[in-house]
Amino acid sequence: MKCAIIGCGRIAANHVKAIEKNHLDLVALCEIIPRKAQGLLERAGWGGSAPTIYKDYRQMLSDRPDIELVAIATESGEHARIALDCIDARRNLIIEKPMAMSIGDADKIIRRASEQGVKVSACHQNRFNTAVQHARRAVDEGRFGRMSHGGIHVRWNRDRGYYTQAPWRGTWEQDGGCLMNQCIHGIDLLRWMMGGKIVSVYAQTRQRFHDYLEAEDVGVAVLTFSDGSVATVEGTVNVFPKNLEETLYLFGETGTVKIGGTSTNNIDVWDFADEREADEALKGLQEQTSNVYGNGHAALYADVVDAIREDRVPYVDAVAGRDALEVVLAIYQSQKTGLPVKLPLLDFASVDMKGEF
Numbered sequence: 274m275k276c277a278i279i280g281c282g283r284i285a286a287n288h289v290k291a292i293e294k295n296h297l298d299l300v301a302l303c304e305i306i307p308r309k310a311q312g313l314l315e316r317a318g319w320g321g322s323a324p325t326i327y328k329d330y331r332q333m334l335s336d337r338p339d340i341e342l343v344a345i346a347t348e349s350g351e352h353a354r355i356a357l358d359c360i361d362a363r364r365n366l367i368i369e370k371p372m373a374m375s376i377g378d379a380d381k382i383i384r385r386a387s388e389q390g391v392k393v394s395a396c397h398q399n400r401f402n403t404a405v406q407h408a409r410r411a412v413d414e415g416r417f418g419r420m421s422h423g424g425i426h427v428r429w430n431r432d433r434g435y436y437t438q439a440p441w442r443g444t445w446e447q448d449g450g451c452l453m454n455q456c457i458h459g460i461d462l463l464r465w466m467m468g469g470k471i472v473s474v475y476a477q478t479r480q481r482f483h484d485y486l487e488a489e490d491v492g493v494a495v496l497t498f499s500d501g502s503v504a505t506v507e508g509t510v511n512v513f514p515k516n517l518e519e520t521l522y523l524f525g526e527t528g529t530v531k532i533g534g535t536s537t538n539n540i541d542v543w544d545f546a547d548e549r550e551a552d553e554a555l556k557g558l559q560e561q562t563s564n565v566y567g568n569g570h571a572a573l574y575a576d577v578v579d580a581i582r583e584d585r586v587p588y589v590d591a592v593a594g595r596d597a598l599e600v601v602l603a604i605y606q607s608q609k610t611g612l613p614v615k616l617p618l619l620d621f622a623s624v625d626m627k628g629e630f
Contacts, residue, residue, distance in 0.1 A: 274297050274298065274341050274342055274578055274581070275297075275298045275300045275337070275339050275340050275341055275342075276292050276297045276298065276299050276300065276340065276341070276342045276343070276344065277299070277300060277301035277302065277303065277324075277333060277337070277340045277342075277343050277344070278292075278299070278301075278302050278303070278343075278344045278346055279303040279304075279330045279333075279343060279344070279345050279346065279347055279355055279359075280303070280304065280345060280346035280347030280348070280351075280369075281302055281303075281304040281306075281309045281310045281312070281313040281346070282309070282346065282347075282348075282439065283438075283439075284346050284369055284566065285313050285317075285344075285346045286313060286316050286317040287398075287566050287570040288344045288346055288367075288570060288574075289313060289314065289317035289319055290317055290318075290570070290571070291570035291571040291573070291574040292574065293317075293319065293320065293321065294571040294574075295571060295574045295575050295578060297342070297574070297578070298321070298322075299319070299321060299324045300324050300325065300337060300339075300340060301324050301325045301326075301327060301333050301337055301340060302314075302324050302325075302326050302327070303326075303327045303328070303329070303330040303333050304326065304327075304328070305328050307326050307328060310326045311326070325337075330355060330358070330359075331358065334358070334359065334362045334364065340364060341364065341365055341581065342364070342365045342366070342367065342577065342578070342581065343359050343364045343365070343366055343367075344366075344367045344368075344369070344396075345359070345366060345367070345368045345369060346369045347369075348439070348441040348447045348448065349369075349370075349371055349374060349441075349447060349448050349449070349453070349454070350374055350441065350444075350446050350447030350448065351447070352368055352369065352371070352372060352373055352374070353372075353373040353374065353375070353378035353379070353381070353382060356368055356372075356373075356382050356393070357378075357381060357382065357385055360382065360385045360386050360389050360391055360393070361385070361389065363389050363390070363391055364391060365391050365392040365393070365577070365581050366386075366391065366392070366393045366394065367394045367396050367573070367574070367577055368382075368393065368394070368395055368396060368591075368594065369396045370395060370396055370397060370457050370458065370461075370594070370597070371449070371453055371457055371594070371597070371598050371601065372395045372591060372594030372595060372597075372598055373594075373595075373598060374446075374447075374449065374453075374622055374623045374624070375602070375620065375621065375622030375623070375624075376595070376598070376599060376602060376618050376619070376620045376621055376622070377620050377622070378622075379591070379594065379595040379598055379599075380595070382591055382595075383591045383592060383595060386591060392577060392580050392581050392586075392587055392590075393587070393590065393591040393594075394573065394576070394577045394580070394587040394588075394589050394590060394591070394594075395461075395589055395590070395591055395593050395594025395595075395597070396570070396573060396589075397457075397458055397461040397462075397589050397593060397594070397597065398458075398566070398567060398569030398570045398572070398573045398589075399458045399459075399461070399462060399536065399537055399567055399569055400461070400462065400465065400569065400573075400588070400589055401567075401568075401569035401572035401573055401576075402532075402536070402537055402538050402560060402567055402568070402569055403538070403558065403560045404532045404534075404537065404538055404539060404540045404558055404560060405462060405521075405532060405537055407540065407543075407555055407558070408466065408521075408523065408530050408532060408540075409465070409466065411528060411530065411545070412466055412468065412523075416525075416527065416528050416545050416547060417523060417525025417526070417527060417528035417530075417545075418525045418526030418527035418528065418546075419500075419502075419525060419526045420467055420468070420469075420498075420500070420502040420523070420524070420525050420526075421502060421524045421525060421526065422502055422503045422504055422505075422524050423463055423466065423467050423502070423504040423505075423521070423522055423523045423524060424463070424504055424505040424506070424507070424520075424521070424522040425456070425459035425460060425462065425463040425504075425505075425506055425507070425508075425519075425520070425521050425522075426459075426507045426508075426518060426519070426520045426522075427451075427455055427456040427458075427459045427507070427508040427509070427518075427519045428507070428509055428512045428516075428517040428518050428519075428520075429451075429455055429509065429510050429512060429516040429517065429519070430510060430511070430512045430513065430514065430515050430516055430517075431451070431455070431483075431490075431510035433483075433485065436483070436485070436486060442454070442486075443483065443485075443486030443487060443488050444486070444487050444488070445487050445488055445623050445624050445626050445627050446623070446624050446627075448488065449488050449601070449605075449623045449626075450478070450480075450486070450488030450489035450490060450492070451488075451489060451490055451491065451492065451508050451509055451510045452478065452489060452492045452506075452508045452601050452604055452605075453488070453601050453623065455508060455510060456492075456506065456508030456601075457597050457598070457601055458519075458536075458537075458597075459506075459508070459519055459521065459537065460506060460508075460597050460600050460601060461593065461596070461597035462521050462537060463496075463504055463506065463521060464496075464596055464597065464600060465593070465596075466521070466523055467496075467498055467502060467504055467523075468498075468500075469498040469499050469500045469502065470498065470499040470616075471496050471497065471498055471499075471600065471616045472497050472498065472499050472615065472616055473496075473497045473613045473614065473615055473616065474494055474495070474496055474497075474600060474603035474604055474607055474613065474614045474616065475494065475495050475607050475612075475613040475614070476492060476493065476494035476495070476506075476603075476604040476605075476607040476608055477492065477493055477494075477607075477608060478491065478492035478493075478604065478605070478608040479491050479492070479630075480630040481511055482511050483510070483511075484630075487626075487627070487630065488623075488626070488630070489608075489630070490509060490510050490511050491508070491509040491510075491511050492506070492507075492508050492509070492604060492608070493505065493506065493507050493508075494506040494600075494604045494607070496600065506600075506604070516535050517535075518533055518534065518535060519533075519534065519535060519536050519537050520532065520533045520534075520537070520541075521533075521537050527545060527546035527547070528544065528545040528546065529542055529544045529545075530542060530543055530544075534559070534560075534562075535562070536562060536566070536567045537567075538559070538560040538561075538562050538567055538568075539557075539558060539559045539560065540555050540556065540557065540558040540559075541557075542556075543555045543556045543558075573588075573589060576588045576589075599616065599617070599618050602618055602621045602622070602623070603616060603618050603621070605621065605623065605625070605626050606618070606621050606625075608626075608629065609625070609626060609629060
């Protein structure tokens with residue numbers, strides 16, 4: 274299968290490696306600064322044939338009708354516009370998080386993909402973490418019983434050097450703050466694991482140590498689900514001096530799980546009333562990762578390729594991307610209004626937060 278990547282920044286190396294691991298054919302890269310595309314191939318250790326480098330993704334789509342799968346890894350504010358153009362060109366997509374920066378754009382992506390008959394996957398690769406997969410299996414088997422509550426804690430560090438690498442970071446139009454950029458993976462996991470429908474979100478966000486940004490560097494929220502369970506979100510880039518943890522907690526009537534590590538990659542607690550022989554091997558499980566992005570990109574690519582070939586919905590589809598985005602935008606709206614926000618969120622955009630701090 275022939276693939277292309279649009280955007281050759283920090284995360285794109287994981288896409289190159291995933292393409293190589295799945296024995297796909299990377300035929301094109303698109304980057305407005307071409308030297309970044311070449312640097313990406315060197316950084317990722319690409320060993321295949323040299324892909325053609327384009328500055329204009331529309332030209333790439335026109336020149337290469339044989340490209341079946343496109344990964345969008347640009348700054349977040351460009352995701353929706355590029356995605357809609359690719360969908361109209363009938364290309365299947367993997368869109369880096371967040372899928373869009375507004376509910377309206379996310380809904381357009383979902384609707385247009387259905388109309389054009391293409392597959393769209395939101396790149397929430399942590400769903401494929403070994404620890405996460407085991408926890409999800411326990412949820413599906415009903416081992417937790419009724420859920421009491423859960424939580425996600427993303428306690429990371431991002432200093433001025435991180436933000437000055439790219440001027441779009443920390444802006445409402447192109448990025449959002451720590452909840453949209455760093456915490457959205459954990460929010461996706463929390464919503465997915467807790468199940469049920471979120472009915473309200475109440476939040477407080479702040480900009481404490483990064484006054485050179487537009488957006489928040491810390492935020493906390495309470496989510497209320499339709500079944501009566503609740504969950505908390507804590508996300509920050511203010512931890513000194515380095516990343517501390519990304520930890521997911523799940524508390525049920527007959528099960529307790531804590532998935533920790535720097536990117537929800539370890540099982541710290543695994544206790545169930547229906548203790549099984551296999552459970553002992555899971556306690557203390559640690560999945561080694563080279564960075565906070567984890568190992569899930571390759572598995573996500575494999576699933577999307579299978580979804581295209583089998584004409585089925587991807588494991589992490591566009592609706593999942595919208596669901597995670599909806600929580601972040603509800604958090605932002607709650608901060609802006611000072612009130613709980615009822616879901617479903619009809620429309621809100623990160624740019625509606627301009628001037629908040």
